[in-house]
Amino acid sequence: MTTTSADGLMPFYAMEILNRARALEAEGRSICHLELGEPGQPPAPRVLEAVAKALPDPQGYTNAKGLLALRQGLAAYYSSQHGVAVDPELMLATMGSSSGFVLAFHTAFRPGARIAITRPGYPAYVNTLLGLGFGVAEIPVSAANGWHLTGADIAAAHALQPFEGLLFASPANPTGAAVDRKQLADIVDTCARLGVRLISDEIYHGLDYRGASVSALELTRDAIVINSFSKYYCMTGWRIGWMVLPEDLIRRGEILQQNLFISAPTLSQIAARVALGERDYAEEQKAAYAQNRTLLADGLREIGFDLASAGDGAFYAYAGIRDFANDSMRFCLDMLQQAGVAATPGVDFDRSEGNGFVRFSFAGTRPSIEMALERLRAFVRAGS
Ligand SMILES: Cc1ncc(COP(=O)(O)O)c(C=O)c1O
Numbered sequence: 001m002t003t004t005s006a007d008g009l010m011p012f013y014a015m016e017i018l019n020r021a022r023a024l025e026a027e028g029r030s031i032c033h034l035e036l037g038e039p040g041q042p043p044a045p046r047v048l049e050a051v052a053k054a055l056p057d058p059q060g061y062t063n064a065k066g067l068l069a070l071r072q073g074l075a076a077y078y079s080s081q082h083g084v085a086v087d088p089e090l091m092l093a094t095m096g097s098s099s100g101f102v103l104a105f106h107t108a109f110r111p112g113a114r115i116a117i118t119r120p121g122y123p124a125y126v127n128t129l130l131g132l133g134f135g136v137a138e139i140p141v142s143a144a145n146g147w148h149l150t151g152a153d154i155a156a157a158h159a160l161q162p163f164e165g166l167l168f169a170s171p172a173n174p175t176g177a178a179v180d181r182k183q184l185a186d187i188v189d190t191c192a193r194l195g196v197r198l199i200s201d202e203i204y205h206g207l208d209y210r211g212a213s214v215s216a217l218e219l220t221r222d223a224i225v226i227n228s229f230s231k232y233y234c235m236t237g238w239r240i241g242w243m244v245l246p247e248d249l250i251r252r253g254e255i256l257q258q259n260l261f262i263s264a265p266t267l268s269q270i271a272a273r274v275a276l277g278e279r280d281y282a283e284e285q286k287a288a289y290a291q292n293r294t295l296l297a298d299g300l301r302e303i304g305f306d307l308a309s310a311g312d313g314a315f316y317a318y319a320g321i322r323d324f325a326n327d328s329m330r331f332c333l334d335m336l337q338q339a340g341v342a343a344t345p346g347v348d349f350d351r352s353e354g355n356g357f358v359r360f361s362f363a364g365t366r367p368s369i370e371m372a373l374e375r376l377r378a379f380v381r382a383g384s
Pocket residue numbers: 037095096097098099122169172173201203227228229230236240241
């Protein structure tokens with residue numbers, strides 16, 4: 001399971017754990033799925049209705065930037081949620097935020113350029129960068145500082161090893177850490193001072209439990225902003241997201257999109273346009289995650305996991321396992337095999353110190369989290 005290729009590309013262990021969990025289910029085992037950051041609910045009913053209505057129409061390509069109606073809906077979203085005017089011509093509809101990363105890297109940098117990311121961080125950042133021939137600079141963030149990235153952290157890392165870009169998510173995966181306006185301004189200003197292009201991954205915006213997320217667009221127009229319908233709107237498999245590019249990059253981004261992907265899936269663009277108007281539904285899901293968050297954090301702490309913060313946003317608990325084990329992959333495999341609880345080893349997010357952590361997702365249902373906690377209690381007791 002720990003295959004690493006010569007360029008450092010590694011598997012996405014959450015997916016590998018999922019495969020193993022599915023194999024156990026095929027043998028008749030019951031598994032609590034806390035390994036994937038996937039909402040348990042479908043998209044809003046009106047989204048499904050709109051898609052059913054559109055389905056018989058020929059679903060041709062859209063223009064590379066995406067349906068104008070979708071981009072206008074996104075402009076309305078930025079105006080109402082963030083108080084900023086964003087020109088729909090600066091937006092591209094993408095295949096989830098994942099294709100947005102590929103476009104962002106190739107639009108703003110040339111292969112070989114070094115891009116900084118936080119450690120721990122979303123595994124696809126490092127793997128995508130390495131796989132596409134970019135360099136990576138890791139900036140460690142710590143539980144002691146609430147897993148928050150600061151301008152001082154960026155400047156210190158840059159002094160050690162310069163980089164051209166910074167890819168940063170708030171709220172973050174796997175820690176749930178979110179920066180407030182002042183902290184984001186510190187990051188934006190530091191990047192501007194160092195000549196570093198900021199890529200702001202805003203995929204978990206909306207899933208914030210301590211105050212509304214601030215978009216980088218509220219503070220600068222030099223950043224690339226990436227977002228997605230996957231999480232807040234419960235549309236992971238629809239593969240639809242968007243990006244906002246600075247004026248100096250939009251044409252190159254559009255050309256790359258034309259050539260790499262042609263356009264985002266048309267039906268998913270139609271669905272996304274409708275989803276933007278269904279925030280009440282999304283807020284209902286968020287209210288359930290908020291309850292799960294407290295349930296999981298309290299339960300994990302009571303069992304003996306080290307969890308300094310329940311997370312400011314997203315739907316993850318990044319819990320220390322030092323009292324139980326020093327190999328997070330082994331711990332997750334045993335937990336899956338013996339307790340029927342699937343979670344993701346910290347090594348997915350942090351190749352240096354991830355062995356001390358496991359990420360539990362609370363995007364699923366309350367009963368599945370309750371059952372997982374019950375099983376974990378017995379698993380830990382049996383091991384101690
Ligand atoms: C921080 C972060 N960014 C991006 C993604 C990719 O999401 P998608 O391509 O579905 O938009 C994820 C998925 O878990 C994530 O956690």
